[in-house]
Amino acid sequence: MSATIPPSGAASDELLSEPLPGMLGGLRRRLRWSRDPGARTPADVGMAAWWFLAPALILIFVFFFLPVLASLVLSVTDFDIYAIANPSGTRFVGLANYAKLMHTPEFWQALRNTFYFALVGGPLTITVSLATALLLNARLIRFKSFFRTIYFTPFVTTLVAVAIVWRYLYHARYGLLNYALSRVGVSPIDWLGNPHWAMPAIILLAVWKQFGYNMLIFIAGLQAIPQDLYDAAEIDGAGPVRRFFNVTLPLLGPTMLFVSVITMIGYFQLFSEPYVMTSGGPLRATTSVVLMMYEEGFRWWRMGYAAAIAFVLFIVILIATLIQFRLQKERT
Amino acid sequence: MNSKEQKRTAPLVAASSSADSSALQATGQSGGGFESALVRRRVSQIVLYALLIIGALIALFPMLWMLSASFMPTGEASTYPPHLIPSRITFTHYRELFTRLNLGRYLFNSTLIAVTVTAVSLVVNSMAGYAFAKLRFRGRDRTFRLLSLGLVLPVQIAMLPLFLLMKNLHLVNTYWGVIIPGMASIFGIFLIRQYALSIPDDMLDAARIDGASELRIYWEVVVPGILPILATLAIWTFLATWNDFMWPLIVLSDEAHYTLPVALANLSGEHVQDTELMMAGSVLTVIPVLAVFLFLQRYYIQGVMAGSVKG
CATH class of the missing domain: 1.10.3720.10 (MetI-like)
Known part of the structure; x- marks a missing residue:
């Protein structure tokens, strides 16, 4: 404890005046609310710090880190509906759950669906976000905060509620989307009933819901780019397009990485949209990895098996994040 | 003539914070002069606003429709062609x-x-x-x-x-x-x-x-x-x-x-x-x-x- 570095001159004076008071003494002094003539050592401050941290750390450890570790253990057991009543009957099964997953076509389909959603929906969301950010950053435009608020609104809405709204907008017969398309000569599409269209429909909703958040981050990134760089590029004769590719895009690098990683991690966790709009159908075309985990774990109570699904998802997200960091490093 | 125009442009650009760099560039390079730059600025402004408004409509439409349909009499939201505005406002739901x-x-x-x-x-x-x-x-x-x-x-x-x-x-x-x-x-x-x-x-x-x-x-x-x-x-x-x-x-x-x-x-x-x-x-x-x-x-x-x- 005494090895702690004093934070400032004042504190080191205290250290001299009262060397190493007992921890208990420090605690007693700290708990007293009134003015305290005694000095405080860095060790006291250190103890106080742990008191400040304790509630958060205990909560996060017990209700997050511990379950994550337990999940790893759960995934190598045959924990199921009988084990909930009588956990002692649970057996260690090694990697059997993982092996079973590898031989389950439904799991591969869920993985494919999730990748489809993340790899098409993610870049699409980022493109729309960047485009609106550029639009809102244009110097010719006024009422910026007004438009910014409107664009951000979908992000704060309740996903379940807007998913229900969009389900009706996608209705094959009465939906407004098909009506609008019919006006330009497109024949009706059974958006949520057709296995080929269900995932694009969910992607469209996700883009609408999410782009506002990324847009805000891009705006902050754009505002941080110094104006002289644009001026210099302009003197060199670069037009708007070349200025975008040679100045804006490279300087947005860190922002782009942050946005891509956040968006991708979020999109790999797809759950509510298919749960509400399609129940994973039609023909399991929108069953995501998390939805499958939910059904196996909380509908059929095959918790060991479901934990294995959750861990595969984690590995996938981890690898995808590392790839993004690597790509970013290579670019710079 | 040209230089005189540019001199006139400069304080204007400095004063107006909404001056776009492309408009600036146009005055700087071309011989087209002040007016054509102004027209170009106007056009790009209109295009930008049009895009912004279309985007805002897309962002708000689902929520506006949700609000409107919630006041429709039972069954009116499932008609063809679709109604955007309730024929009669009801609080039944x-x-x-x-x-x-x-x-x-x-x-x-x-x-x-x-x-x-x-x-x-x-x-x-x-x-x-x-x-x-x-x-x-x-x-x-x-x-x-x-x-x-x-x-x-x-x-x-x-x-x-x-x-x-x-x-x-x-x-x-x-x-x-x-x-x-x-x-x-x-x-x-x-x-x-x-x-x-x-x-x-x-x-x-x-x-x-x-x-x-x-x-x-x-x-x-x-x-x-x-x-x-x-x-x-x-x-x-x-x-x-x-x-x-x-x-x-x-x-x-x-x-x-x-x-x-x-x-x-x-x-x-x-x-x-x-x-x-x-x-x-x-x-x-x-x-x-x-x-x-x-x-x-x-x-x-x-x-x-x-x-x-x-x-």
């Missing part, structure tokens, strides 16, 4: 939600849970964030790194064992089952820490020399100093808790405890044909979060921009 379908109860549950989580998490996260930012102690950096690992772990991994844990604590199907896991958040601690770093050390040391206890320093010096970020975190937590779906769906099995999103998803299964009723339910779910956002958006938007870029 809202009345049915509150009388027959218990919506008041879900509204109460959602509010209770969101308010409790917000209040508790503000205290818990701000104490931890402040400690990481301003107090020196052994193992600080190591603990912080360990916590940041948690940011890449998807919460769904924790849910299966968390459910079993809650079951053992007899917290399944209680409000606490939803509230407790939301009381501390790694993201919240990071947000507070980032902001608290800017509190001057001298201020804290002066309070220490005055003999103020650490708890008192936190309450009387630190908390007033980080109020803006506390507002951000409060809004963020409230909205996230209100909108949360998967965990409440798992841990709440009895209808009496349902939050609005869970109840709504449940209703939409039974009442799939009642478009107008479902729209009224969606309106009631979305209105509170929209109100919170619109009134406090200044804090919220600043927080999103600051927390993400620097953090």
Whole structure:
């Protein structure tokens, strides 16, 4: 404890005046609310710090880190509906759950669906976000905060509620989307009933819901780019397009990485949209990895098996994040 | 002539903050002169506004339709060609939600849970964030790194064992089952820490020399100093808790405890044909979060921009 570095001159004076008071003494002094003539050592401050941290750390450890570790253990057991009543009957099964997953076509389909959603929906969301950010950053435009608020609104809405709204907008017969398309000569599409269209429909909703958040981050990134760089590029004769590719895009690098990683991690966790709009159908075309985990774990109570699904998802997200960091490093 | 025009342009450009660089470029290079640059500026302005307005309509349309359909008489939202405006405004669906379908109860549950989580998490996260930012102690950096690992772990991994844990604590199907896991958040601690770093050390040391206890320093010096970020975190937590779906769906099995999103998803299964009723339910779910956002958006938007870029 005494090895702690004093934070400032004042504190080191205290250290001299009262060397190493007992921890208990420090605690007693700290708990007293009134003015305290005694000095405080860095060790006291250190103890106080742990008191400040304790509630958060205990909560996060017990209700997050511990379950994550337990999940790893759960995934190598045959924990199921009988084990909930009588956990002692649970057996260690090694990697059997993982092996079973590898031989389950439904799991591969869920993985494919999730990748489809993340790899098409993610870049699409980022493109729309960047485009609106550029639009809102244009110097010719006024009422910026007004438009910014409107664009951000979908992000704060309740996903379940807007998913229900969009389900009706996608209705094959009465939906407004098909009506609008019919006006330009497109024949009706059974958006949520057709296995080929269900995932694009969910992607469209996700883009609408999410782009506002990324847009805000891009705006902050754009505002941080110094104006002289644009001026210099302009003197060199670069037009708007070349200025975008040679100045804006490279300087947005860190922002782009942050946005891509956040968006991708979020999109790999797809759950509510298919749960509400399609129940994973039609023909399991929108069953995501998390939805499958939910059904196996909380509908059929095959918790060991479901934990294995959750861990595969984690590995996938981890690898995808590392790839993004690597790509970013290579670019710079 | 040309140079005279440019001289005239210069102060104008300097004065008007909305002068676009492409317009500037046009005057600088071309011999076209002032007027054509002005026309070009006007045209690009119109194009930009048109794009912005189209985008705004797309962003708002689903919510406007939801609102409109919620007032339509039963069956009107399922007609072809579709109606955009109710032929007659009716509050039947809202009345049915509150009388027959218990919506008041879900509204109460959602509010209770969101308010409790917000209040508790503000205290818990701000104490931890402040400690990481301003107090020196052994193992600080190591603990912080360990916590940041948690940011890449998807919460769904924790849910299966968390459910079993809650079951053992007899917290399944209680409000606490939803509230407790939301009381501390790694993201919240990071947000507070980032902001608290800017509190001057001298201020804290002066309070220490005055003999103020650490708890008192936190309450009387630190908390007033980080109020803006506390507002951000409060809004963020409230909205996230209100909108949360998967965990409440798992841990709440009895209808009496349902939050609005869970109840709504449940209703939409039974009442799939009642478009107008479902729209009224969606309106009631979305209105509170929209109100919170619109009134406090200044804090919220600043927080999103600051927390993400620097953090």
